[in-house]
Amino acid sequence: MTEDEKYLFDVNGYIVVRNALSAADIALANAAIDRYADRIRERVGEDSLSGGSKALQGSTGRGDLDGALSWEEPYGRPFRDMLVNRTVVPYLHELLGPGFRLDHDLAIITMRRGAEGHILHGSSGPGFDRHQYYICKAGRMHNGLTVVAYQMADVNPGDGGLCVVPGSHKGNFPCPAALRRGEAYRDFVKQITCKAGDCIIFTEAVTHGTLPWTADHQRRTALFRFSPGNLAYVPHAWPANKLELMSPEQRLVLEPPYHSRLNRPVLRLDGEPAAASRSE
Numbered sequence: 001m002t003e004d005e006k007y008l009f010d011v012n013g014y015i016v017v018r019n020a021l022s023a024a025d026i027a028l029a030n031a032a033i034d035r036y037a038d039r040i041r042e043r044v045g046e047d048s049l050s051g052g053s054k055a056l057q058g059s060t061g062r063g064d065l066d067g068a069l070s071w072e073e074p075y076g077r078p079f080r081d082m083l084v085n086r087t088v089v090p091y092l093h094e095l096l097g098p099g100f101r102l103d104h105d106l107a108i109i110t111m112r113r114g115a116e117g118h119i120l121h122g123s124s125g126p127g128f129d130r131h132q133y134y135i136c137k138a139g140r141m142h143n144g145l146t147v148v149a150y151q152m153a154d155v156n157p158g159d160g161g162l163c164v165v166p167g168s169h170k171g172n173f174p175c176p177a178a179l180r181r182g183e184a185y186r187d188f189v190k191q192i193t194c195k196a197g198d199c200i201i202f203t204e205a206v207t208h209g210t211l212p213w214t215a216d217h218q219r220r221t222a223l224f225r226f227s228p229g230n231l232a233y234v235p236h237a238w239p240a241n242k243l244e245l246m247s248p249e250q251r252l253v254l255e256p257p258y259h260s261r262l263n264r265p266v267l268r269l270d271g272e273p274a275a276a277s278r279s280e
């Protein structure tokens with residue numbers, strides 16, 4: 001992560017990593033989503049995410065597609081490879097420390113034209129959330145739960161999708177309800193545009209949410225949530241049949257939470273395994 005990128009993440013609470021996926025990765029990931037499209041579950045009724053906000057409402061819900069890390073070859077491969085993507089791993093080393101681990105299972109988000117938005121949320125404010133935080137001390141950034149969102153389709157200005165309130169990860173006061181509902185202060189909410197193959201990394205501390213999807217093409221985002229190696233948000237024991245599909249490098253990212261001092265194996269910056277190189 002360059003000094004400029006550290007500045008941008010520290011100031012904004014997110015960063016866009018361009019061209020993290022190759023054209024072949026994008027094509028295979030999209031073919032896999034097409035293959036399993038009948039498993040997409042649209043969040044309607046009590047699963048709706050727009051929280052009753054008129055500004056975020058839509059004609060249908062966000063589509064969720066689970067289980068991709070367990071899909072058979074070749075369909076699951078591009079998603080398993082995202083766990084140890086060599087362009088993205090150095091960012092996670094810097095933001096979460098070596099030994100970062102997958103916290104939640106992968107969730108693929110799809111949105112078709114008219115899909116509703118998601119009320120804005122984030123863990124900054126007057127309290128301290130010990131699982132989702134952003135701190136910078138002595139020139140080093142420390143993050144709790146952190147989202148790594150790979151894009152399989154372009155997100156153009158006005159399409160909708162992920163939005164953030166840049167800088168809000170450092171906020172000390174409660175976020176106004178009208179802002180969270182997309183009903184006021186819209187100038188402070190930034191839609192994040194990007195191309196297929198880009199990856200957006202953001203801290204769960206930054207206030208973020210989803211704008212309704214207006215484009216004719218489907219939104220497709222593979223959303224991973226990582227934690228530092230010592231921390232867990234969700235209880236999780238990865239099942240043996242999932243681990244069997246993983247390479248040795250990918251399995252390192254599925255280690256349970258514990259101190260790196262206890263011989264925690266970590267990925268090197270080039271994505272290969274190595275012993276822990278610094279005490280976290």
Ligand SMILES: O=C(O)CCC(=O)C(=O)O
Binds near residue numbers: 109
């Ligand atoms: O639409 C997005 O990318 C945001 C998703 C999100 O914040 C969530 O699922 O909690």
